[in-house]
Amino acid sequence: MDYSIWLSVCYTVILCSPLIAAQQFELRFHICTDNYTYNANSSYPSNLNATLSSLYENASRSDGFGSISVGKNSDRVFALFQCRGDDSPESCRGCIKTAREEIKTRCPNYKEAIIWYDRCMLRYSNRSIFSVREESPKAYMWNINDIGNAIDQNQFNSNLVGLMNQLITRAASSSNFFAMGATNGTAFNTIYGTVQCTPDIFPSECRKCLSGRVNEIPSCCNGKVGGNVLTPSCSIRFETYPFYTAPPAPPPPASSPSPQTPPPTSLNPSGERKASSRTILYISVPTSAFVVLFFSICYYCYVHKKAKKANSAMKWGNGIENMERNLSNI
Ligand SMILES: *[C@@H]1O[C@H](CO)[C@@H](O)[C@H](O)[C@H]1NC(C)=O
Ligand SMILES: *[C@@H]1O[C@H](CO)[C@@H](O)[C@H](O)[C@H]1NC(C)=O
Ligand SMILES: *[C@@H]1O[C@H](CO)[C@@H](O)[C@H](O)[C@H]1NC(C)=O
Ligand SMILES: *[C@@H]1O[C@H](CO)[C@@H](O)[C@H](O)[C@H]1NC(C)=O
Ligand SMILES: *[C@@H]1O[C@H](CO)[C@@H](O)[C@H](O)[C@H]1NC(C)=O
Numbered sequence: 001m002d003y004s005i006w007l008s009v010c011y012t013v014i015l016c017s018p019l020i021a022a023q024q025f026e027l028r029f030h031i032c033t034d035n036y037t038y039n040a041n042s043s044y045p046s047n048l049n050a051t052l053s054s055l056y057e058n059a060s061r062s063d064g065f066g067s068i069s070v071g072k073n074s075d076r077v078f079a080l081f082q083c084r085g086d087d088s089p090e091s092c093r094g095c096i097k098t099a100r101e102e103i104k105t106r107c108p109n110y111k112e113a114i115i116w117y118d119r120c121m122l123r124y125s126n127r128s129i130f131s132v133r134e135e136s137p138k139a140y141m142w143n144i145n146d147i148g149n150a151i152d153q154n155q156f157n158s159n160l161v162g163l164m165n166q167l168i169t170r171a172a173s174s175s176n177f178f179a180m181g182a183t184n185g186t187a188f189n190t191i192y193g194t195v196q197c198t199p200d201i202f203p204s205e206c207r208k209c210l211s212g213r214v215n216e217i218p219s220c221c222n223g224k225v226g227g228n229v230l231t232p233s234c235s236i237r238f239e240t241y242p243f244y245t246a247p248p249a250p251p252p253p254a255s256s257p258s259p260q261t262p263p264p265t266s267l268n269p270s271g272e273r274k275a276s277s278r279t280i281l282y283i284s285v286p287t288s289a290f291v292v293l294f295f296s297i298c299y300y301c302y303v304h305k306k307a308k309k310a311n312s313a314m315k316w317g318n319g320i321e322n323m324e325r326n327l328s329n330i
């Protein structure tokens with residue numbers, strides 16, 4: 001079974017700024033798998049509840065990643081979460097708390113769902129989702145600010161891809177499958193990037209997943225100053241302002257010195273969005289329903305794709321080591 005839905009959503013930083021102060025975690029997107037609903041009288045809902053509670057309880061002590069399964073037979077629930085590699089345990093726990101509540105609200109009665117925040121991801125299903133590389137559903141989001149003609153876009157793109165490839169190499173050989181860094185975009189800006197895979201897959205799978213995401217940058221975010229490509233197993237992000245928490249002592253790896261000089265509007269990406277539906281034009285048409293949510297202010301846009309799979313394995317938290325914990329973000 002394989003179907004997909006592409007969504008596009010935009011949101012703006014500016015309008016959302018006020019909201020953000022109150023809301024620490026920026027929701028990126030969520031997807032409830034079509035037609036996968038449970039009977040309220042089954043034990044699925046209570047298993048799901050217990051599963052999400054355990055994930056939350058363990059969020060601050062699991063080094064940024066955790067998975068658990070509760071129940072048996074058809075009512076068994078599998079769930080996992082991952083926090084961004086530069087996040088602190090406290091922030092991770094907060095993000096998972098928010099994600100848990102939001103996913104319950106946004107995907108009521110669904111057996112399978114996924115929700116992404118800027119700093120964490122949470123998903124659950126009635127099938128095993130552990131230790132398997134899954135590249136769908138997928139979300140594309142882009143910063144609505146254009147690179148602009150004043151800047152050499154080819155240079156920007158080539159530096160961006162160079163940075164991403166460096167990060168992929170570092171992430172795949174790191175213990176938490178996360179890497180962040182910066183490089184010159186052009187003479188006028190710096191590109192900051194992060195790449196991350198869930199630590200339950202093999203390094204080779206991580207590399208493959210991330211390379212696939214980087215290859216999608218043109219589809220996702222061509223000509224934009226920032227973008228996210230999100231999938232269950234891996235995600236990438238780039239911006240022209242420092243959106244991650246830079247390591248204190250040793251400055252970010254990448255070759256670039258240039259400090260921040262965020263383009264006009266993009267300081268603080270926050271933008272909460274919501275969705276509304278509209279079909280995305282530039283991408284091959286998927287087979288099923290299209291829904292596009294459009295929540296005012298556009299800052300980013302997403303595209304999703306869904307699909308299914310099945311597999312095995314599970315355990316609690318595979319290690320993720322926070323590269324550091326300096327939470328000053330946002
Ligand atoms: C979901 O169910 C509806 C109604 O039964 C059906 O038309 C639709 O094709 C289903 N969607 C998927 C993705 O199976
Ligand atoms: C649960 O409810 C469904 C209909 O909503 C019904 O078909 C089913 O028999 C019920 N199961 C139990 C165990 O009550
Ligand atoms: C879910 O779990 C929480 C505590 O973890 C409990 O307070 C709540 O009543 C449970 N809800 C359901 C529907 O089981
Ligand atoms: C962490 O998860 C394990 C496995 O489900 C569970 O037994 C344990 O109670 C959780 N820790 C806390 C503090 O809830
Ligand atoms: C999960 O739920 C869906 C929808 O009810 C069902 O079609 C599928 O067979 C279930 N998968 C497993 C592994 O139980």
Ligand SMILES: *[C@@H]1O[C@H](CO)[C@@H](O)[C@H](O)[C@H]1NC(C)=O
Nearest residue numbers: 184186187188255256257258
């Ligand atoms: C980055 O830009 C600065 C300032 O323009 C320049 O001095 C430096 O050489 C550049 N670094 C690279 C790696 O291009």
